[in-house]
Amino acid sequence: MTSLEELSEALAGPPEEAAPRLLGAHLVSEVDRKTVRLRITEVEAYKGSDDPASHAFGGRTTRNESMFRSPGTLYVYRSYGIHNCANTAAGPEGIGWGILLRGGHLVEGEGIVRRRRGRRDNLTNGPGKVCQALGIDISHNGLDLLQSGSEIRLEPGSPAELIMATPRIGISRARERAWRFIEATAVSV
DNA sequence: AGGATGATGGACT
DNA sequence: GTCCATCATCCTA
Numbered sequence A: 001m002t003s004l005e006e007l008s009e010a011l012a013g014p015p016e017e018a019a020p021r022l023l024g025a026h027l028v029s030e031v032d033r034k035t036v037r038l039r040i041t042e043v044e045a046y047k048g049s050d051d052p053a054s055h056a057f058g059g060r061t062t063r064n065e066s067m068f069r070s071p072g073t074l075y076v077y078r079s080y081g082i083h084n085c086a087n088t089a090a091g092p093e094g095i096g097w098g099i100l101l102r103g104g105h106l107v108e109g110e111g112i113v114r115r116r117r118g119r120r121d122n123l124t125n126g127p128g129k130v131c132q133a134l135g136i137d138i139s140h141n142g143l144d145l146l147q148s149g150s151e152i153r154l155e156p157g158s159p160a161e162l163i164m165a166t167p168r169i170g171i172s173r174a175r176e177r178a179w180r181f182i183e184a185t186a187v188s189v
Numbered sequence B: 001a002g003g004a005t006g007a008t009g010g011a012c013t
Numbered sequence C: 001g002t003c004c005a006t007c008a009t010c011c012t013a
Helices: A004-011 A015-022 A110-117 A127-134
Strands: A026-029 A036-047 A074-079 A083-090 A097-108 A152-155 A163-166 A180-183
Touching: A004 A015, A004 A083, A004 A152, A015 A036, A015 A083, A015 A097, A026 A097, A026 A127, A036 A127, A074 A127, A083 A127, A097 A110, A097 A127, A110 A127
Parallel strands: none
Antiparallel strands: A026 A036, A026 A152, A036 A097, A036 A180, A074 A083, A083 A097, A163 A180
16 A cells, blocks of 8 residues: 555455555554554454454444444454554444454664563564554544544555465454465565 | 463453 | 453473
8 A cells, every 4th residue: 555545445445355455554653752653464354243253243332333433443442451452443434344453563663662562572463562562552542543643543555565364363253264464474495 | 382371351141 | 250353471392
C-alpha cells in the first residue's frame, strides 16, 4: 500500500483479503510525545458473526463495539487480564470484522521500546508486546487509525514481497481457517 | 529448543 | 466458576 487511499480501500473489504494487504504498512505511535514506527509483518483476520473465533461472533457488545465501527477504527481489548491487544476494524460499518495486529519490525524508536518493554530482544513479536511497545492501552480504544492526526495511526509502507498464511494462534475454534498472515523471508537452501 | 505454569481481569454460562 | 485472539520465567534435555 503506497497511499492512504489504498490502505483505506483495503480495509473496506473482507478481513481475510484486507489482512495480507496490511503487511508492510506502518503502525505509528506518538504516545507520550515519543515516536515509534512499526512495519507490520504479522496479522490475523477475524470475521465477526461468520467466525466462531471472533470476539464479535455473538454480536455487538460494549467490549467489541469499536470493531463494528468504520474500517480503520482501533479496537483494543485486555487479554488474559494482563496484556492489551490491538485490532483495526475492517469491512462495512456495523458488521464486526477486524484484523489483529500481531507483530512487526521496528523502523523507529527502538530505544523507547526497549525502555517500555524492559528488555533488548523480542520487542514486537506478539500482540501484547506490540501494544506495550507502542504504549497502546484501553484508553486508545475507538480512535481512528486512518486520521493523520491520531496518536496511533496507520500509514502506507512497502508491501510484503512474500506472504504466508497459517492457522491463527491461541484459538480453539475455526482452526481450519488459515487467516494468520505473515511476511515470509526467502531462505537460501 | 521446547514444554509447563502462573499472573490476572473481564465476558459469559 | 470457566474460558480465554498472551507472555515471561522456570524447568528438562
